[in-house]
Amino acid sequence: MSDAPERTAAVLAGMGAPESLAGPLVGALGPGAAEELAADPWRLLALPAVTPDQADFCARRALGDAAAPDDPRRGRALVGRALAAAVREGSTAVEERELGRALRGMRIADPGAAVEAALDDGSAMVFEVFPEDADDGFEDGEAPEMPDPDRFLAPTRVGLAEQELGEGLARLIGTSEPIMDPATASETAEAAAERIGEDVEAETSAAAIAAIMRGVTVLRHGPAAGAAVRHTLACLAAAAEDSGVGLAVASPTAQSAAVLNELLGGALAAAAPGAVSGEGAPEAEQAAGTDTEDEETPQEGAAPSPVVAVEAVPLGRLLAAGGPVPAGIVVVSDAMALDVERAAALVEACEDGTHLVLLADPAEAPSARPGQVVRDVAESRMAAVADLPDAPSPGPLGELAAAVAGGDLARVEAPDREVVLVPASSGAEAAHRAVQLVGDSIPRALGIAAEQVQIVAATRGGEAGTDALNKACKERFNPGPGALGGLDAGDRVLLSGGGPGYSAGDVGHLRTGPEGDERPHVELAGGGAPVPVDPAHLRPGWAVTVAAAHGSRWPGAVAVFGPETRGSRPQVYTALTRGVRHVSIVHAAGPELAEAVKEKTSLPRTTRLRDIIREG
Template identity: 60%
Template sequence: MSEAPIAAGSQGGGPVERTRAVLARLGAPEPLAEPLVGVLGPGAAEELDADPWRLLALPRITPEQADHCARRALGEGPSPDDPRRGRAIVAHLLGRAAREGHTAIEERRLARAVRAAGVRTAEAAMTAALDDGGVMVFESFPDDGDPFGEGGEAAEMPEPERHYGLARLGLAEQDLGEGLVRLSGTGEPVMDSATAAETVAATAARLGVEIAPETVAALVTVALRGVSVLTHGAGSRAAVAHVVACAADIGAESELGVAVAAPTAQAAAALNAELTALGDGGAGAVAVPLARLLECRGPGAFGRGAERPVEAGLVVVTDAMALDVEHAAALVEACADGTHLVLVADPAEAPSVGPGQVVADLAASRALAVAELPDAAGAGPLAELAALVAGGELGEVAAPRREVVVVPAGSGAEAAHRTLQLIGDSIPRAVGIPAEEVQIVAATRGGEAGADALNAACKARFNPGPGAYNGVDPGDRVLLAADGPGYAAGDVGHLRAVEGGGLAVELPDGTSVGLADAAHLRPGWAITVAAAHGGRWPAVVAVFGPQTRGSRPQVYTAVTRARHHLSVVHASGPALARAVREIPSLPRHSRLVRILREG
């Protein structure tokens, strides 16, 4: 059982000290006390004393480790069918499924997994988990059956399908579906089709650009429908900028007002740079991070919501593939009745880091408007490479201005060495992009070319120090791993010291946010593909080490994080091309399609 790091600057208290004492009796590492108190609350010691399987509330703990501690506390008598063990196993399995992206698991599938964990009475364990309150069951009826039996008589009602999920995720997904149905039903047209098309034409004339007919049609849909999903590819960034600029004018003409957001600070900064290049920077809409739009205060806590909605009748969110069900639910809750919500997303990207597959489910439901934006002709080598990957091919592209560079490596150690050369010397010298604007995106955390090893190497080279704040120091590039006041999980910036001994993170748009908790900090010189989802940088070094077990969406997401330059450090041999060719999707189990169809 590995020990968990204690967040820098934390102070022991009554609940933590009591929990440490219980852990010592159980033979478990005492540093687990603080995270247990964070999960179970101030009564963690008492709960753990009465039920050693509460250890499974921590994701890093395995059932075997919890069983060992239970035997030490309770003797050799505890049965594998102990109700305390059963409910903990159910919650543990659903928590693991959530970390893999699933929001709910079908009853029979869950029961098989519970029995595989040594619980013979799976049904009793599932009932105990429901009684504990952290797990919920949701029933729905199949919608593909014949409602009429033989002779035209009404058929008997089929057995309901039952899905289990963590309560917070199940409720968020239910709220999201019902909220989307609400917006779809209350979103009256803000313009007729002709007026919307005329407004788009006026925007095009103001900016001196030609807007494709498909983009015009999509914007007409935005004006007419309460909820719209606009899909695009890697070559559609110009079309996305056109949508945002025109949406701002539609919002102004209709006197609704517009709000534009992206999942992370770096994605918002990239979109604003594209709007500036278009000639609309600041003149129309200005994108903000979603955390700022919703006035994030901490994990799951937002200043904007049903009681205080966003003050705009047209809300546009780009890079929406990064939205998980909980953030999407918070966004929808913050949209008042009648608000037009527009989600702009590239469906070839990997699903969100958090549970759910929101955009994919919206498109699959056929309950909401979906329109496709066109690729631009001659979008460039970056878009060309992405299109190849989206089609299942890891091929080469011509890049006369070094937009794409492939650096082969024979080992993980060589891949790490090449990566440091690229970020510290080659890219700044040959491409003209400074090191602080180059982001390393690694396919794995572990291994010699994984994010952890690359972070250690970058810190030693660029900002040596003791790692006083959860492994980082002022001056380090950092990844924010949880939501906090004004920032979101996935934001990448630089850690700064402020007066009074506090800490702040300088984000890519130049704003600075104070830290709610140093435990939210992670090294950010190198981040995984999952952490990079929803972010875009001027230059990216995508590192595929020997341990890479990729997929087409993972590789596509990695190569589409760069705006101007991409270096691919490739040490995974033919396995990477095989993954792109043979693993086209990352399916997840969710309930959103059914909720939307049921209305």
């Protein structure tokens, strides 16, 4: 076992810092944390919980008179702190002048020197972007002077990922050719509609044809577009089969892939025999959506077509094999959840000429991690963009989502209790109601098993935050000694990182491994054997934050808004659209929540992806 924590604790003690920081510092800096900290006390700022004033105090204890506000080590650390704070808010870069103002507020007299120290260290990168409105005309036969570029700073890891993503998307746009000519694509879409026996709207066919013709396509849809999504994938599957290029469909998490497969049912199998090899289609249960009222149900006893199913898989599984994705059309659902690093890995796995299709609901919040991939791709004007129609009768869940997207946290009529509002007078009451809904009310009244209902909370802290809710759920649903870091077999868990067979954001149930295998295993949505996971990735998962739930859907959801909730329209919309058959809204946030939905319409981020794609 490494002695890194003990060595780090000794250095911390010498500078007057809590020795309890040793473990987190080793996690942040690696096994050489003690040596790094001894040479540079401001490395403490690698931990978000440590303030600049606290780091300055420890530096004075360690360095004496040699500790100074303009020390390059201090400047470098504070640049890293400012960039890390921006990344936590979803930005991928910070404009240099804005960064300078932040550094001067932390007693850095010469921000330029601090930036240079960070660049020399390799922890940050600088990127130059020319203004979009630069004058590119000629006057009196003379070329105009080039304007000064805007300079952006980014943490190296994030900056490189965004650069690679933009260049990779430009590569796909530049190398792709139409899979079919327009007439053949139109005929293929019509034939797919006939095979699945459903009416396909002209708008949906046009969107599918755009994806067949263009290398990168964003297909935007609303909350009740389940049928349009299914029809689009049927058309693409048919095109992939007829042209021999193959189709791969992926979702950000195991639970979103399971929901998509339930929605697809057997429709894709009938549309495209052999489009992608697989074990078989999920049985066609009731589609997990709000748009099935007018759809015909296949005749009971009808012979299934002798075809191979098209199956959505978790994105992590698609990429886990390494090497290129063996498909000429790659579709990603719930794409608003993509951050620049994950999207970069996806694009890198796409060979030249691959057609990439991003299915996304633009009313959702952007990714919980840095970037706003879908928005930037659409705004680059280098990709195709098309809209899929919602169902004519979206049902209560669709009506609620549409109202929130328009800025109104409205009540909707739900005679079959698809939407239930549960007011609460305090955070403690909200937590009690949420646990009661999962354990009793929803399974009893609606027939949705407790294992298929997810609590999604707006905050982590407070009496109605995920920490308190997970504690209450643990006590009710699976009390135990917490043998594995506070967890026990049977607990619902959230995976905070990815590994072979699982992705960050997956929610499943903790299981014991096969005999002789001491590793923790997690059973994920969609069936299959439990997968071994890194214990460091395990978190309680009875309740998850909106950010952690992004990219996932469940048959039922309980959205909890405690008194601490400040919220925004995208956050509330995302929370209320995690349940595909039912959502209970436990509301203790007061009138401020409706005001936030009305007024706080976006979550601004600074990103460079749009410009990188344009530059090619």
